[in-house]
Amino acid sequence: MSVHQRLITVASVEYKVALWERRLLIELNNAQAPLHRASYQHRFMLLLMMDGILQKLLGEGSEVYEYDLIVIGGGSGGLACSKEAAALGKKVMVLDYVVPTPKGTTWGLGGTCVNVGCIPKKLMHQTGLLGTAIEDARKFVTHNWETMRTAVNNYIGSLNWGYRVSLRDKNVNYVNAYAEFVEPHKIKATNKRGKEMFYTAAKFVLATGERPRYLGVPGDKEYCITSDDLFSLPYCPGKTLVVGASYVALECGGFLAGLGLDVTVMVRSILLRGFDQDMANRAGDYMETHGVKFLRKFVPTKIEQLEAGTPGRLKVTAKSTESDEIFEGEYNTVLIAVGRDACTGKIGLDKAGVKVNAKNGKIPVNDEEQTSVPHIYAIGDILEGKWELTPVAIQAGKLLARRLYAGASLKCDYVNVPTTVFTPMEYGSCGYPEEKAVEIYGQENLEVYHSLFWPLEFTVPGRDNNRCYAKIICNKLDNVRHIFTTMEVTKSSGGDITQSGC
Structure with a gap:
């Protein structure tokens, strides 16, 4: 100064x-x-x-920084935080850069949800549901992958442009460059041409998100795709093996089967780890009775290319997790969906002094989203032990900006969050899974209300009587009063029910 x-x-x-x-x-x-x-x-x-x-x-501001706030990551949380801070009169920069996948796939501003997550997934999920509706009407048509992909990606492109316009209108400086710390208050930004720029800020928000994890076996990066590639794939994937039991795996497998493709899901252990297992298995059972094949207790050991092309032919070798049994199968496409890793390993956090969980790359924060370094905060999917959901990241980003620059005190609630798994029979939930509720409150303090039901839209085509299911878990405080702790439902529109019910 x-x-x-x-x-x-x-x-x-x-x-x-x-x-x-x-x-x-x-x-x-x-x-x-x-x-x-x-x-x-x-x-x-x-x-x-x-x-x-x-x-x-007191000397903390002895150096004049170029920006009040630099946000690293242009996903939902980063954009929400940056725009809120700018609206409060602060000088803000957003840096966002997408490292291409092994297949060369990249995308624009907006993060995972908009480009390779929620938005394209929900649109393709809807297309899969239409395939089932057509079958209900006893009519058959041919699905055109290229037409669907073009329509979906055109819509995503319009969202990318809208985000850039929104940042400009809020006077947020957007830079398409890869950011990494070189000092606690200084970052290096490298654009796609390799040009390096340096910026300083009083505070930083980390919102770098996650990317799909690969298998670490021969042929995985050379021949397999992930959800980052699927939604912009220029050709129909054909006969597909989905490796994994995450929500990404089941959602993608579900809508591909709904489009009429031959789909197999290879599961190492259980479906939807971290979700209510009763509900997860019901969603999986519905998929199985509607054409999705499950290969349980197997893990891939090798992927080989038998024939190049679009999509070509691949040979998958897998081994049982319970015996010496070996499985071999041929597929046109292998989609890996075994989890996601936080994008924190190559952004210089060690030079800034930020502590990171060495096992998963997640960043531990306090209830103010503050990292181990007081002027550096983190939001979104990279937080340890928090929900990896777009609306949560948006809310956390807005509330953080208001606490930093408007004297607000409201913090983000990470517990009672409605969420939906977009399997063919959608699984919506809010609150603790039953297993977690038992662990926290004790079985004797819980009362569970549940019911099978037949929705109106299933009646005329005569579909799946008593396959939809709802469950409410309550905490018994006394003989009269119950406190709602969880609501869960599996239904074709389970997401809508959860959203309106919570």
């Missing part, structure tokens, strides 16, 4: 001190002045801290 800047700061403090003292002297004539003195002192200190004056006088 220059001498001139320090003089201005001191003058500002003297002016505010004079105003505070004048108000306090007036109160001294009041009989309750002693009660007000502490209140005024507290409010004055808050005023200094919000203006950044106290930090400057």
